[in-house]
Amino acid sequence: MRLSKYFLPVLKETPKEAEIVSHRLMLRAAMLKQEASGLYAWLPLGYRVLRKVQNIIEQEQDRAGAIELLMPTLQPADLWRESGRYDAYGKEMLRVTDRHERDMLYGPTNEEMITSIFRSNVKSYKDLPLNLYHIQWKFRDEIRPRFGTMRSREFLMKDAYSFDLDKEASVKSYHRMFVSYLRTYYRMGLTAIPMQAETGPIGGDLSHEFIVLADTGESGVFCDKALLDQPIPPKDVDYDGDLTSYVNDWTKLYAATEDMIDMDKFQAEVPEERRVEARGIEVGQVFYFGTKYSEPMGATVADANGKDVPVHMGSYGIGLTRLVPAIIEASHDDDGIIWPVSVAPFELALINLKTGDESCVEQCDALYQQLENAGIEVLYDDRDMGAGGKFATADLIGLPYQMIVGPRGLKNNEVEIKNRKTGDRTNVSLEQAVDFLLERIVPERRQDI
Numbered sequence: 001m002r003l004s005k006y007f008l009p010v011l012k013e014t015p016k017e018a019e020i021v022s023h024r025l026m027l028r029a030a031m032l033k034q035e036a037s038g039l040y041a042w043l044p045l046g047y048r049v050l051r052k053v054q055n056i057i058e059q060e061q062d063r064a065g066a067i068e069l070l071m072p073t074l075q076p077a078d079l080w081r082e083s084g085r086y087d088a089y090g091k092e093m094l095r096v097t098d099r100h101e102r103d104m105l106y107g108p109t110n111e112e113m114i115t116s117i118f119r120s121n122v123k124s125y126k127d128l129p130l131n132l133y134h135i136q137w138k139f140r141d142e143i144r145p146r147f148g149t150m151r152s153r154e155f156l157m158k159d160a161y162s163f164d165l166d167k168e169a170s171v172k173s174y175h176r177m178f179v180s181y182l183r184t185y186y187r188m189g190l191t192a193i194p195m196q197a198e199t200g201p202i203g204g205d206l207s208h209e210f211i212v213l214a215d216t217g218e219s220g221v222f223c224d225k226a227l228l229d230q231p232i233p234p235k236d237v238d239y240d241g242d243l244t245s246y247v248n249d250w251t252k253l254y255a256a257t258e259d260m261i262d263m264d265k266f267q268a269e270v271p272e273e274r275r276v277e278a279r280g281i282e283v284g285q286v287f288y289f290g291t292k293y294s295e296p297m298g299a300t301v302a303d304a305n306g307k308d309v310p311v312h313m314g315s316y317g318i319g320l321t322r323l324v325p326a327i328i329e330a331s332h333d334d335d336g337i338i339w340p341v342s343v344a345p346f347e348l349a350l351i352n353l354k355t356g357d358e359s360c361v362e363q364c365d366a367l368y369q370q371l372e373n374a375g376i377e378v379l380y381d382d383r384d385m386g387a388g389g390k391f392a393t394a395d396l397i398g399l400p401y402q403m404i405v406g407p408r409g410l411k412n413n414e415v416e417i418k419n420r421k422t423g424d425r426t427n428v429s430l431e432q433a434v435d436f437l438l439e440r441i442v443p444e445r446r447q448d449i
């Protein structure tokens, strides 16, 4: 993409309304624009990141055996009357009436609707296990939307729903999602720690929140430091096999949010030097809630003896529009964002230092072509302006690598390559520049881990 033809209205000033660094940087880097309280437009640069996050989630969900579908944002109130949640949900639910005076709502979550899809289509235990998910906008009329898309009213969520014959099988489904979550966050460059959590309005008795440590996080958390170095299940993990050992590795060390903390247990189980008391961002939550929805809504299957039994369910959420700021909270410096390659809007900023110089332009155009042909995602700063502004923009929007091309280097047949994260700069010959980048970028895409 040529920057001269792109839409990237970066801001020089720091917007006053933004209280935390990710919100400031998302506004400054022209990723977002606020349209109303808790409602945001995703501008092109931000939307590219959101799509990358979505791709990773889809790949890891599919790998774990979940099947993608798409349910509508608006739902009939009658479905929620069946589960009893229409009245229980309170003011967080946005309620609307259609032209026929039918009560509708903008879905804050989809347990009821997926249960109705299940009950009209699945009748036998032979069709289980089943896990269906979608990635769709949700609306919760939060009392205090804040921190940009970290806590907004409309937000994009991946929600998966598992269906099993009994509790034992349902726990296996829970484990599949648990393992796939560990891999999902890791691929985005994050360490997300599963912590025992309360189930809240979703219900049930088994739940973990996945938490990214960050000073600006809204939850107080307590955990064993050793969790930060715990290995991630590999790409070829056998989702049909027994995943208990992976889950045990991640749950045997103490980790709990402030709602669930047992101080005596925390102090007894974690040696003092490994005790982490910190703030964290909830980037996902998994629940097992048994027959809480299937019973009142009549979602049953025939078991092996032909007897109809209510199906056991779990649900599994990931907040995509919260993940983007969470990644920024975990990875930035004074100059701007530092994207991990796997979610970067572009992988490389190609910076032409001298747009007035014909041979410099020619070389940059040729490099741009070569880089694109090599499959590297390039944002080519071909704008007619000084180098200082170009460097500032590249640092602010946080592309992982910069290739800096100017007449002086070209005289020696060289370009400079800067690593945004480490600040390292290397002079590389024109012939080797593309390979030099591929060697670094390809493994950092984390597609094969």
Ligand code: ATP
Residues within 6 Å of the ligand: 109, 140, 142, 149, 150, 151, 152, 153, 154, 155, 157, 200, 282, 283, 284, 285, 317, 318, 319, 320, 321, 322
């Ligand atoms: P919170 O406690 O932060 O209000 P929650 O526990 O109500 O979240 P869940 O029902 O578990 O949220 O939803 C699944 C995921 O969706 C959360 O883990 C979070 O990442 C995301 N999410 C929830 N509410 C919001 C919101 N208002 N804005 C952005 N993301 C959200």
Ligand code: MG
Residues within 6 Å of the ligand: 209, 282, 284, 285
């Ligand atoms: Mg939650």
